[in-house]
């Protein structure tokens with residue numbers, strides 16, 4: 001991972017979020033978990049289909065459609081984000097010399113990050129799990145442990161994401 005490029009992308013992300021700390025903090029937390037999950041999956045399982053560039057770029061840009069959705073529709077509904085996010089992600093990635101294959105995969109993840117099952121790659125699953133690790137307490141009552149245990153089992157897609165969710169919330 002090229003650190004300079006990662007920092008440039010983080011800077012662009014903050015500009016698109018108009019320095020809104022809620023979105024910026026959310027993105028940094030998703031990035032943190034995405035990084036942790038991919039590294040532990042890589043060491044444990046030697047999964048060859050994880051591309052750290054795709055994971056990091058997708059984590060940084062996954063919610064990038066939110067500001068335009070707020071302006072255009074006065075809504076941040078998932079389906080709208082999936083439509084508006086990818087062209088912005090593409091524009092940002094194309095401003096750096098990033099391989100088209102990587103841009104395509106990142107845009108697909110950004111365009112499906114609320115729709116489980118559309119993409120079956122490990123890169124997608126890592127972003128899905130990292131986003132849910134952050135969002136879980138906002139969406140569900142995490143005090144109801146019995147119910148939460150079932151939700152966690154049905155939500156997380158990677159072994160390490162599932163283990164992390166159980167560790168954090170159960």
Ligand SMILES: [Fe+2]
Nearest residue numbers: 030062063131
């Ligand atoms: Fe998110």
